[in-house]
Amino acid sequence: MGHLMKCEECGRELDRKTAEKINEIRTFFPNHHTPARxxxxxxxxxxxxxxxxxxxxxxxxxxxxxxxIADAGIPDGYRYRRDNGLSTVEGGPIVEHAASWVWDHRRDNLLLSGKTGMGKSTSACYAAMRLIAEHKRVRYIKLQRLLCEWSEARKNDSVHGEQEFFGRFRRLDLLILDEVVGKTKDTDSRREMMIELLDEIASGEIKMRLWMLGNYRTNSIDALFGEENREPSRRRIEENFVCAGITENSVEVFHVWP
Ligand SMILES: [Zn+2]
CATH class of the missing domain: 1.20.5 (Single alpha-helices involved in coiled-coils or other helix-helix interfaces)
Structure with a gap:
């Protein structure tokens, strides 16, 4: 019949239609090897x-x-172990119990409290680095720095500036907001930004996870969102976040409302 052609892989004789198709391709692309299969x-x-x-x-x-990881803003100091110089991804997290708790809660919004040195930041960054290796888009930033970006964004055109500012979060899977307590001034601008952020997360407008790290005290949340917003903001945090305090050897979940 003139169409005898065998499969290069299994040696089976090709049916007429397949053979014709291969001949056709070979005619069109004479310089390209088209295997008979x-x-x-x-x-x-x-x-x-x-x-x-x-x-x-x-x-x-x-x-x-x-x-x-560097582009995500994760500080070098949280990427390497001080004792042996290994990266924490290879050498293991710096504060084991905190890091494994954070990793287990990586799909939650977190309000993470603890004194300096308890491992909040290093544990969050350890989880973040592993998430980046799993193709997640992460950003680490201190509240002070984010507030600068916020006022910068609103400088010329506050409506578009705000949209642009929150638009960035829509492209993220996780935002780690560090030093939420203590180092920034209690201002209207900070309250507005924090309320808007909480709103967008609670309403599902922003799909990313938010981890808010700080050494929280009883009044920290009210200071952040405004005393007058005490009930709705605490309720929103309660409904949308897991709140936990890291101590020397444990992680304790706590509640902010009622
Ligand atoms: Zn075959």
């Missing part, structure tokens, strides 16, 4: 090529992870 072997070959491409892409992504 039966439909099954062709399917298999395409799947293998796809898998190889994915593996290459993943390897390229993993090679970029250290750069992505």
């Amino acid at each position: 039966c439909p099954q072997c062709q399917f298999k070959a395409e799947r293998e090529a796809e898998k190889k491409r994915e593996e290459t892409e993943e390897a390229e992504y993993q090679a970029r992870v250290p750069e992505l």
